[in-house]
Amino acid sequence: MGLMFLCYLDDLSDREARGFDPWQEGRDSVFVVRKGDSVYGYFDSCPHLEGMPLPWRKDAYLDAAGQEIVCAAHGARFNIVSGACFIGPCKGQSLTPVPLTFSEDGRILARLEELTITPGRAD
Amino acid sequence: MNIIGPDSLVFGVDDIEACTQYLTDYGLESVGEGRFEALDGTSVVIRSKDDASLPPPLETATQLRKTVYGVADQKVLDDIEAELSKDREVKRLSDGSLESVDDMGFTLGFQVSVRKSLSMAAEAVNAPGAPKQRDVNVIGAEPDADPRPRTLSHVVYFVPDHAKAEAFYADRLGFVTTDRFTGVGPFMRPAGTEDHHTLFMIQTPPHMKGCEHFTFHMGGPTEVMQAGTRMVNKGYQSFWGPGRHIFGSNWFWYFKSPLGCNMEYDADMDLHDESWKAREAEIGADTSQVFLFQHREKWAPTGPPPPNKA
Ligand code: FES
Ligand SMILES: [Fe+2]
Numbered sequence: 001m002g003l004m005f006l007c008y009l010d011d012l013s014d015r016e017a018r019g020f021d022p023w024q025e026g027r028d029s030v031f032v033v034r035k036g037d038s039v040y041g042y043f044d045s046c047p048h049l050e051g052m053p054l055p056w057r058k059d060a061y062l063d064a065a066g067q068e069i070v071c072a073a074h075g076a077r078f079n080i081v082s083g084a085c086f087i088g089p090c091k092g093q094s095l096t097p098v099p100l101t102f103s104e105d106g107r108i109l110a111r112l113e114e115l116t117i118t119p120g121r122a123d
Numbered sequence: 124m125n126i127i128g129p130d131s132l133v134f135g136v137d138d139i140e141a142c143t144q145y146l147t148d149y150g151l152e153s154v155g156e157g158r159f160e161a162l163d164g165t166s167v168v169i170r171s172k173d174d175a176s177l178p179p180p181l182e183t184a185t186q187l188r189k190t191v192y193g194v195a196d197q198k199v200l201d202d203i204e205a206e207l208s209k210d211r212e213v214k215r216l217s218d219g220s221l222e223s224v225d226d227m228g229f230t231l232g233f234q235v236s237v238r239k240s241l242s243m244a245a246e247a248v249n250a251p252g253a254p255k256q257r258d259v260n261v262i263g264a265e266p267d268a269d270p271r272p273r274t275l276s277h278v279v280y281f282v283p284d285h286a287k288a289e290a291f292y293a294d295r296l297g298f299v300t301t302d303r304f305t306g307v308g309p310f311m312r313p314a315g316t317e318d319h320h321t322l323f324m325i326q327t328p329p330h331m332k333g334c335e336h337f338t339f340h341m342g343g344p345t346e347v348m349q350a351g352t353r354m355v356n357k358g359y360q361s362f363w364g365p366g367r368h369i370f371g372s373n374w375f376w377y378f379k380s381p382l383g384c385n386m387e388y389d390a391d392m393d394l395h396d397e398s399w400k401a402r403e404a405e406i407g408a409d410t411s412q413v414f415l416f417q418h419r420e421k422w423a424p425t426g427p428p429p430p431n432k433a
Contacts, residue, residue, distance in 0.1 A: 056379035057358045064138035073362055074335060075184035075383030088184035089331040
């Protein structure tokens with residue numbers, strides 16, 4: 001498993017986020033956010049309680065204005081571009097990025113082979 | 124001080140529409156002006172985070188703006204006003220309620236309680252050897268039941284100084300500590316209720332200060348399961364549960380919410396009076412990790428961690 005197809009850039013509108021379940025576990029474990037023509041990928045795991053997925057319902061990763069990533073459990077807020085938490089229980093910590101590649105035909109692919117850590121593991 | 128318990132929690136939220144849908148789906152009744160009521164009239168109130176009528180926000184991410192306590196009568200309100208006025212401002216609002224702050228900076232309100240007395244049966248169970256609670260030919264499982272939250276039960280705060288916070292509620296407002304996690308914080312009940320706790324506080328670094336969760340009492344464990352399943356079926360994501368707590372014995376199921384904190388269903392909490400001696404449990408030296416550790420322990424069964432693909 002090297003590159004994992006997530007979705008097309010055109011599937012996402014500006015300031016839209018979407019979760020994916022690349023390991024078919026029955027719940028999303030990574031998500032992407034589109035901001036302008038850029039897309040950012042992160043593990044769906046809050047640094048406050050590692051392994052805890054962020055949204056209160058599927059794909060609800062952003063605040064109402066689509067400006068920030070939010071963890072619904074205790075309201076931590078993260079910068080979309082850097083993944084850094086700037087207010088909330090994990091202030092100063094960051095989401096773990098998922099490296100992405102964009103194909104010429106507009107596909108968003110996760111470079112899973114580069115992953116050396118997986119949030120949610122206690123070890 | 125005959126404080127009965129929380130009458131209302133007021134939030135300044137980011138997404139009114141999402142919160143409205145969420146609180147309605149949770150089972151509260153929308154009665155207008157952002158108020159969502161349980162069967163006894165206790166409530167959650169949501170307003171836009173920019174609403175100038177709200178008390179100022181804490182400096183953290185929390186969206187909780189005010190905890191409003193219901194008290195027995197006007198005399199209790201007067202007593203609270205006299206007590207808190209000794210060292211802080213107490214406002215009398217146009218609706219007759221009081222507004223002040225606790226020692227951690229959480230805004231508090233006090234009003235003559237809006238709680239209506241309920242007359243409803245609890246979940247009835249039978250067990251071999253015990254007198255019958257549910258009669259012959261009365262069916263226990265109702266797949267179509269649509270359980271409603273009965274009353275606002277408790278709120279849980281992250282606080283930067285649990286000892287100081289506990290002392291405020293005990294010494295100034297007459298709350299009693301029913302149990303305590305050493306170095307973490309107390310479970311407290313005000314004098315006007317037998318419930319094990321209406322307030323639980325958890326020691327955290329100051330930047331975490333805020334509401335961890337709050338909950339409404341349901342009619343029994345089955346209602347917790349059915350209401351929680353109703354949430355899952357509507358697409359809401361569980362935070363922790365279902366399960367049963369040790370301190371308080373309440374059944375629980377927590378859900379993440381667009382209010383920036385978790386929202387729980389609970390049922391069948393222990394009741395206590397003055398003869399109860401508070402228990403104390405050690406959970407560990409690193410108090411900021413205790414909470415994490417507990418959750419990881421408990422919530423693992425709801426879904427396996429991602430496999431390590433490295
Ligand atoms: S689990 Fe994300 S803020 Fe607490
Ligand atoms: Fe609780």
